[in-house]
Amino acid sequence: MIEPEEFLKFLKERRSIRTYLDKMISDKELEMILEAGRWSPSASNKQPWEFLVIKNKEILKKISKKAFYGIHIKRAPLAIAIVGKIKENPNYYIQDTSFVSMNMMLMAWSLGIGTCWIGALERDAVKEMLGLDKNDNLLTVLPMGYIKGNIPIPTLRKKLSQISREV
Numbered sequence: 001m002i003e004p005e006e007f008l009k010f011l012k013e014r015r016s017i018r019t020y021l022d023k024m025i026s027d028k029e030l031e032m033i034l035e036a037g038r039w040s041p042s043a044s045n046k047q048p049w050e051f052l053v054i055k056n057k058e059i060l061k062k063i064s065k066k067a068f069y070g071i072h073i074k075r076a077p078l079a080i081a082i083v084g085k086i087k088e089n090p091n092y093y094i095q096d097t098s099f100v101s102m103n104m105m106l107m108a109w110s111l112g113i114g115t116c117w118i119g120a121l122e123r124d125a126v127k128e129m130l131g132l133d134k135n136d137n138l139l140t141v142l143p144m145g146y147i148k149g150n151i152p153i154p155t156l157r158k159k160l161s162q163i164s165r166e167v
Protein backbone atom coordinates (compact mmCIF):
# COMPACT_ATOMS: atom_id res chain seq x y z
CA MET A 1 0.00 0.00 0.00
CA ILE A 2 1.09 3.55 -0.70
CA GLU A 3 1.65 5.85 2.24
CA PRO A 4 -1.60 7.94 2.33
CA GLU A 5 0.01 11.38 2.76
CA GLU A 6 2.34 10.63 -0.14
CA PHE A 7 -0.59 9.47 -2.26
CA LEU A 8 -2.59 12.63 -1.61
CA LYS A 9 0.47 14.72 -2.46
CA PHE A 10 0.84 12.74 -5.69
CA LEU A 11 -2.80 13.38 -6.60
CA LYS A 12 -2.45 17.08 -5.86
CA GLU A 13 0.72 17.44 -7.88
CA ARG A 14 -0.61 15.90 -11.10
CA ARG A 15 -1.07 18.55 -13.77
CA SER A 16 -2.38 18.57 -17.31
CA ILE A 17 0.69 18.75 -19.52
CA ARG A 18 0.57 20.30 -22.97
CA THR A 19 4.22 20.30 -24.05
CA TYR A 20 6.21 17.13 -24.57
CA LEU A 21 9.73 16.09 -25.45
CA ASP A 22 10.21 14.79 -28.96
CA LYS A 23 10.95 11.32 -27.65
CA MET A 24 8.89 8.15 -27.83
CA ILE A 25 7.63 6.65 -24.59
CA SER A 26 9.27 3.33 -23.88
CA ASP A 27 7.31 0.16 -24.58
CA LYS A 28 7.51 -0.83 -20.93
CA GLU A 29 6.01 2.47 -19.78
CA LEU A 30 3.32 2.39 -22.45
CA GLU A 31 2.37 -1.08 -21.32
CA MET A 32 2.12 0.11 -17.72
CA ILE A 33 -0.20 2.94 -18.76
CA LEU A 34 -2.39 0.53 -20.73
CA GLU A 35 -2.37 -1.89 -17.80
CA ALA A 36 -3.53 0.89 -15.48
CA GLY A 37 -6.45 1.39 -17.87
CA ARG A 38 -7.17 -2.31 -17.99
CA TRP A 39 -7.45 -2.48 -14.20
CA SER A 40 -10.00 0.32 -13.92
CA PRO A 41 -13.30 -0.42 -12.24
CA SER A 42 -16.39 -0.81 -14.39
CA ALA A 43 -20.06 -1.37 -13.71
CA SER A 44 -20.72 -5.12 -13.40
CA ASN A 45 -17.08 -5.49 -14.43
CA LYS A 46 -18.13 -5.28 -18.08
CA GLN A 47 -14.91 -3.54 -19.18
CA PRO A 48 -16.67 -1.96 -22.17
CA TRP A 49 -13.60 -0.40 -23.72
CA GLU A 50 -10.85 -0.45 -26.26
CA PHE A 51 -7.62 1.55 -26.25
CA LEU A 52 -6.09 2.69 -29.53
CA VAL A 53 -2.42 3.68 -29.40
CA ILE A 54 -1.71 6.33 -32.03
CA LYS A 55 1.93 6.98 -32.89
CA ASN A 56 1.47 8.00 -36.52
CA LYS A 57 2.41 11.70 -36.75
CA GLU A 58 0.07 12.36 -39.67
CA ILE A 59 -2.89 10.95 -37.77
CA LEU A 60 -1.96 12.93 -34.67
CA LYS A 61 -1.82 16.08 -36.78
CA LYS A 62 -5.20 15.36 -38.33
CA ILE A 63 -6.82 14.69 -34.94
CA SER A 64 -5.29 17.88 -33.60
CA LYS A 65 -7.13 19.82 -36.31
CA LYS A 66 -10.40 18.33 -35.10
CA ALA A 67 -9.89 19.50 -31.53
CA PHE A 68 -10.92 22.96 -30.40
CA TYR A 69 -8.12 23.20 -27.84
CA GLY A 70 -5.90 20.27 -28.70
CA ILE A 71 -2.89 21.62 -30.51
CA HIS A 72 -0.83 19.56 -28.06
CA ILE A 73 -2.07 16.36 -29.73
CA LYS A 74 0.25 16.99 -32.63
CA ARG A 75 3.12 17.86 -30.27
CA ALA A 76 2.85 14.49 -28.53
CA PRO A 77 4.84 11.42 -29.56
CA LEU A 78 1.71 9.39 -29.03
CA ALA A 79 -1.89 9.54 -27.95
CA ILE A 80 -4.30 6.94 -26.66
CA ALA A 81 -7.87 7.04 -27.90
CA ILE A 82 -10.18 5.67 -25.21
CA VAL A 83 -13.22 4.09 -26.76
CA GLY A 84 -16.39 3.08 -24.95
CA LYS A 85 -18.27 0.10 -26.38
CA ILE A 86 -21.76 1.38 -25.80
CA LYS A 87 -23.50 -1.93 -26.43
CA GLU A 88 -21.36 -3.70 -23.82
CA ASN A 89 -22.46 -1.42 -20.97
CA PRO A 90 -25.11 0.99 -22.28
CA ASN A 91 -25.83 2.69 -18.95
CA TYR A 92 -22.29 3.10 -17.69
CA TYR A 93 -19.81 3.20 -20.57
CA ILE A 94 -19.05 6.89 -19.91
CA GLN A 95 -18.29 6.34 -16.24
CA ASP A 96 -16.30 3.19 -16.99
CA THR A 97 -14.11 4.82 -19.62
CA SER A 98 -13.69 7.97 -17.54
CA PHE A 99 -12.09 5.87 -14.83
CA VAL A 100 -9.81 4.41 -17.49
CA SER A 101 -8.64 7.87 -18.46
CA MET A 102 -7.94 8.81 -14.84
CA ASN A 103 -6.06 5.60 -14.14
CA MET A 104 -3.96 6.15 -17.25
CA MET A 105 -3.23 9.77 -16.41
CA LEU A 106 -2.14 8.88 -12.89
CA MET A 107 0.01 5.97 -14.05
CA ALA A 108 1.63 8.24 -16.64
CA TRP A 109 2.27 10.93 -14.05
CA SER A 110 4.04 8.45 -11.81
CA LEU A 111 6.37 7.72 -14.74
CA GLY A 112 7.14 11.39 -15.46
CA ILE A 113 4.88 11.28 -18.49
CA GLY A 114 2.47 14.16 -19.00
CA THR A 115 -1.04 13.80 -20.39
CA CYS A 116 -3.98 16.06 -21.04
CA TRP A 117 -7.65 15.19 -21.37
CA ILE A 118 -9.10 16.48 -24.65
CA GLY A 119 -12.76 17.34 -24.38
CA ALA A 120 -13.75 19.50 -27.31
CA LEU A 121 -13.26 17.11 -30.18
CA GLU A 122 -15.15 16.59 -33.42
CA ARG A 123 -15.79 13.04 -32.39
CA ASP A 124 -17.53 11.77 -35.50
CA ALA A 125 -14.69 12.95 -37.73
CA VAL A 126 -12.04 11.43 -35.46
CA LYS A 127 -13.97 8.17 -35.17
CA GLU A 128 -13.99 7.93 -38.94
CA MET A 129 -10.24 8.62 -39.11
CA LEU A 130 -9.61 5.85 -36.61
CA GLY A 131 -11.93 3.42 -38.34
CA LEU A 132 -14.21 3.19 -35.33
CA ASP A 133 -17.72 1.84 -35.39
CA LYS A 134 -20.37 4.60 -35.41
CA ASN A 135 -21.95 2.91 -32.39
CA ASP A 136 -18.85 3.24 -30.24
CA ASN A 137 -18.17 6.27 -28.08
CA LEU A 138 -14.89 8.08 -28.39
CA LEU A 139 -14.44 9.35 -24.85
CA THR A 140 -11.22 11.23 -25.46
CA VAL A 141 -7.88 11.18 -27.14
CA LEU A 142 -5.19 11.47 -24.48
CA PRO A 143 -1.95 12.91 -25.84
CA MET A 144 1.07 11.97 -23.77
CA GLY A 145 4.81 12.35 -23.64
CA TYR A 146 7.76 13.04 -21.39
CA ILE A 147 7.27 16.46 -19.89
CA LYS A 148 8.98 19.34 -21.65
CA GLY A 149 9.73 22.49 -19.67
CA ASN A 150 8.41 23.41 -16.28
CA ILE A 151 5.44 21.77 -14.70
CA PRO A 152 2.60 24.34 -14.80
CA ILE A 153 1.69 26.04 -11.56
CA PRO A 154 -1.21 24.33 -9.80
CA THR A 155 -4.62 25.21 -11.15
CA LEU A 156 -6.97 26.66 -8.54
CA ARG A 157 -9.36 24.43 -6.68
CA LYS A 158 -12.52 25.37 -4.84
CA LYS A 159 -12.20 25.14 -1.09
CA LEU A 160 -13.40 21.98 0.62
CA SER A 161 -15.81 24.10 2.65
CA GLN A 162 -17.46 25.22 -0.62
CA ILE A 163 -17.93 21.76 -2.04
CA SER A 164 -18.46 19.40 0.85
CA ARG A 165 -20.92 19.34 3.67
CA GLU A 166 -22.33 16.96 6.22
CA VAL A 167 -25.99 16.05 5.89
Ligand SMILES: Cc1cc2nc3c(=O)[nH]c(=O)nc-3n(C[C@H](O)[C@H](O)[C@H](O)COP(=O)(O)O)c2cc1C
Nearest residue numbers: 014015016017018068069070116117118119120155
Ligand atom coordinates in the same frame (compact mmCIF):
# COMPACT_ATOMS: atom_id res chain seq x y z
C1 LIG B 1 -13.66 16.50 -19.33
C2 LIG B 1 -12.40 17.31 -19.52
C3 LIG B 1 -12.18 17.96 -20.73
C4 LIG B 1 -11.01 18.67 -20.93
N1 LIG B 1 -10.76 19.22 -22.17
C5 LIG B 1 -9.58 19.80 -22.41
C6 LIG B 1 -9.24 20.24 -23.73
O1 LIG B 1 -10.01 20.06 -24.68
N2 LIG B 1 -8.03 20.80 -23.92
C7 LIG B 1 -7.14 20.97 -22.90
O2 LIG B 1 -6.05 21.49 -23.16
N3 LIG B 1 -7.42 20.58 -21.63
C8 LIG B 1 -8.60 19.99 -21.37
N4 LIG B 1 -8.89 19.50 -20.11
C9 LIG B 1 -7.92 19.70 -19.01
C10 LIG B 1 -8.43 20.72 -17.97
O3 LIG B 1 -8.32 22.01 -18.51
C11 LIG B 1 -7.61 20.59 -16.68
O4 LIG B 1 -7.77 19.29 -16.16
C12 LIG B 1 -8.05 21.59 -15.61
O5 LIG B 1 -7.77 22.90 -16.02
C13 LIG B 1 -7.34 21.35 -14.28
O6 LIG B 1 -5.93 21.41 -14.46
P1 LIG B 1 -5.01 20.20 -14.01
O7 LIG B 1 -5.44 18.98 -14.80
O8 LIG B 1 -3.60 20.63 -14.35
O9 LIG B 1 -5.20 20.00 -12.54
C14 LIG B 1 -10.05 18.79 -19.88
C15 LIG B 1 -10.29 18.14 -18.67
C16 LIG B 1 -11.43 17.39 -18.49
C17 LIG B 1 -11.63 16.66 -17.19
